[in-house]
Amino acid sequence: MSKEREGSSLGIKTVVVPAAGMGTRFLPATKTVPKELLPVVDTPGIELIAEEAASVGATRLAVITAPKKQEVMRHFDEFPELVETLSARGKDEQVAKVVRASQLIHPVSIEQKKPLGLGQAVGLAEGVLDEDEDFFAVMLPDDIVLPATAMEKMANVRAECGGSVLCAFEVPREQTYNYGVFDVEDSENPDVKKVVGMVEKPDPEDAPSNLVATGRYLLDRKIFDALRRIKPGKGGELQLTDAIELLIQEGEPVHVVVHEGKRHDLGNPGGYIPANVDFGLRDPKYGPALYQSIKKILSEYEAEQGIQQ
Ligand code: G1P
Secondary structure, eight states: OOTTOOOOTTOOOEEEEEEOOOOGGGTTGGGTSOGGGSEETTEEHHHHHHHHHHHTTOOEEEEEEOTTOTHHHHTTSOOHHHHHHHHHTTOHHHHHHHHHHHHHOEEEEEEOSSOOOHHHHHHGGGGGSOTTOOEEEEEOTTEEEESTTHHHHHHHHHHHHOSEEEEEEEOOGGGGGGSEEEEEEEOSSTTEEEEEEEEESOOGGGOSOSEEEEEEEEEETHHHHHHHHOOOOGGGSOOHHHHHHHHHHTTOOEEEEEOOSEEEETTSHHHHHHHHHHHHHTOTTTHHHHHHHHHHHHHHHHHHHTOOO
């Protein structure tokens, strides 16, 4: 794949990746290593996102970074000396791993000076879009959504219904306080729902449903205007959810595609570890031995804890 490639038939050119968070749930690792560079098996989360973005035909990755997190962008450099050393030693497989990120997509960095919320972060991307980009994607690097075809389905809904299209995932009601939650109406297609309201991290008893936003968005360009008009919301931050809710109230079409596949949350160790196990088990090199190790660890743990099978 080349970075010069034109956008695909899905029409997605730019993928915005908010990566300015402090990664507090990963301290102490994140004192020096940005959360987005922590690996799933051997590949940093930011490269998995770049790969997903490229797979839907996007050509530009607009990474929102914090002033002290520029290492995230360094991951897309070409590392010629390392490539030369590895090539001289005949390590072609490793060379391919080094150059891969730099060949996937064209990365652009946008600095978010202060952590004022996801809404503010996404708003900063307006300046990098081309004039003819009526919509763009947002992929939150904490969320791994599998299979990556979710975005394709969303683009098809956007082509049919216009407006903005998000990815929804069903969670137990008691977990809704962690997410943006949708109020929906059925459409003709059982996988697609019309969104009539959206609320950020409500108390479970106030949640309009148990369909929540997982980190994939196709947003109409009108979102930038809405982002300029919202006030700080949950946590005192400018919330993307509140700008989407504003668009809905103003009659703009917003739909969700209900994701039936898998989702991993790389944003905290409790989700990051299972993601590594899942990807690791499917890795041809590490999978078979990992499977045996995990079975052993589990049976030792069960014996220790007196868990009956
Ligand atoms: C963000 C969004 C939330 C969404 C979630 C998905 O929250 O604000 O609406 O449901 O991502 O992962 P965060 O997890 O950054 O607190």
